Amino acid sequence: MVDNIKLFVTKEMKISEFTEYLRKIEKSSKIKIINSNIDNNSVIIRKLILYRDDYIHTENIKNLNHHFLRVDLIYYKNKSNLQVTINNSFRKWYFGKNSMNDFKKNKFLDCIELISNNLNLHMKDLLKAKITQIEIGLNIRLQPNFNNGFNCIAYHKSYKTPTCYNSSTVSFHNSYNKMIFYDKLNELKSRNTLSSRATGKIGKRYSFVRYELSFNKVSGDKFTKINLNSLKKLINNWDMCLIKLYNELKKTVFINYLTPKIAEDVINNITDVNSLNLFIAIKSLNPVKYFSLLRNIKPNNKTYELLKAKKMYDELNQNKGETYERIFIRAVKKRIEKISPEIQLL
Structure with missing residues (x-):
């Protein structure tokens, strides 16, 4: 359910504790340091990439086959606190970038716990993240x-x-x-x-x-x-x-004029495009108004034209099948109730 997130958590930390924390972080096989570090009198910044699995150290950063989370560590010397910012797709990081899986609540909690362990942050601190x-x-x-x-x-x-x-x-x-x-x-x-x-x-x-x-x-x-x-x-x-x-x-x-059944019939030449265009025009204008208009502008052979248009309209209208709207909403409802069975949607 959750995909991309940007969050940050702040934690009080002495400079000596931060130095030790950074040392542990930089030794991790799941973390790659990006060369954009800043050290000055007020802040220390380290930009990291966190992988789900061990990354290949020799791999070019621009051609990575993994999905990763971006992590910024900003230590404020004057406040003696650390701000950790994490962003990118948590879903792709956890399941893989080609995965069609969506988070269930228990899997998302597992994801957060993995991040907590990898970044050496207590779970209770990470849950306070904004x-x-x-x-x-x-x-x-x-x-x-x-x-x-x-x-x-x-x-x-x-x-x-x-x-x-x-x-x-x-x-x-x-x-x-x-x-x-x-x-x-x-x-x-x-x-x-x-x-x-x-x-x-x-x-x-x-x-x-x-x-x-x-x-x-x-x-x-x-x-x-x-x-x-x-x-x-x-x-x-x-x-x-x-x-x-x-x-x-x-x-x-x-707009429910076009349905999978009608689209398939057009593709397979069962229904011609002109008939589809006429059907959409009738639907858009309203059938009663359309046929009333047709009576006024078609004085010659109007009975034939009316019968022809009405026959085409009735055939498409009766055989159009389920709308895209109904199909999609039903599929979304089914997906939500599978992710969280406690939810019962109307």
Whole structure:
């Protein structure tokens, strides 16, 4: 459920304790030091990369095959305290960057405990961490060729008009948050984390849609400011986050003129494109208004034209099958209830 997080924790520490702490950290086989260290009269900064498993010391930092967490250690000499900032995708770090898994609460707790051990921080201290940015989301497995569903996502009642809209991504933005839907297999292919052959093979069996709510300023959103401004609150309000994902999806408006069944019939030439365009026009205008308009502008052969249009409309309307909206919402509901069986969504 949780993906990218940026958080920080502050701990009182004498300079001698920090020196010893840094020595232990730098000996870890899971940590790589980045050459951007700063030492002056007021602060000591160490930038680290934390791996899930032991990293290969000889590997070029730009060509790493692992996923990692970025860690900044900032020691304030005048305050005698250490600030540890951690960010990146906790989900990819824990499960692997090609994984479609989403966190269950117990797995997320295990992830936090691993980070605690690797960074030599007490779990009780890490749980006090303040969250400044967070993404919550789900990987949804669907039937193949679900891409036309992106064309049916119209708008969200609480967001501005789409800022990204294409055949594999739809996103809506506000000042401090974002809602996004995108083709997960296409992302893995474009980032070269999976080969075209592998994504093609998987794509014949399934589609994977990533649905996320991203908050780039936790303090700027009422929900996150109250419920997700610390690691402890995130864990305590785990189910609330899942319900938030579901409720925001339910507020999303879909255009339900195109369905998987209609799209398949067009692809297989069972339904021609002109008939589909006419069907969408009738739906958009409202069938009663459309046929009333047709009577007025088609004085010659209007009976034939009306019957032809009505027959086409009735055939498509009766055989259109389930909408993308219904299919997607049902899949999200199923995913949420699998992650947290205690949740029963309507």
